[in-house]
Amino acid sequence: MRYGILGTTQAHHDDGTPVPLGGARLRALLAALALRQGRPVPVGTLVDEVWDGEPPADGPGALQTLVGRLRRALGRDAIGSGPEGYRLCAAADDIDLGRFQQLTAQAEQATAGGRAEQAAELLRSALGLWRGPALADLPDRSAAAGP
Structure with missing residues (x-):
């Protein structure tokens, strides 16, 4: 999988086929994770960035739903999770x-x-x-x- 944030936020399979990402929040989540290049991002940080400082009432729950959608689009193993938050499982290159x-x-x-x-x-x-x-x-x- 290849990811692009130097322009519009994109994901492509290794064969170059684009991955449909859906709406702005899903792309914002992918961008927030890609900017950290594999490092875990705390839930609170992701909620703030994805909802641009105006989170929903249940920010962590809404984020979990959004992560599920991103995993369905990219593949279950593309997004890792742990006590420190979520991370994009991708090499820097x-x-x-x-x-x-x-x-x-x-x-x-x-x-x-x-x-x-x-x-x-x-x-x-x-x-x-x-x-x-x-x-x-x-x-x-x-x-x-x-x-």
């Missing part, structure tokens, strides 16, 4: 943000080693991952980063 960070770090190393052409190619590849402003399709994300 399965998420476009993680791949971007890897490529820019490699470009820095190439620059430091005097390999300017290699650094330029790595940076072109990194910039090619951007499909618009990060988190572009999510509501009230005025602080979303751009390329």
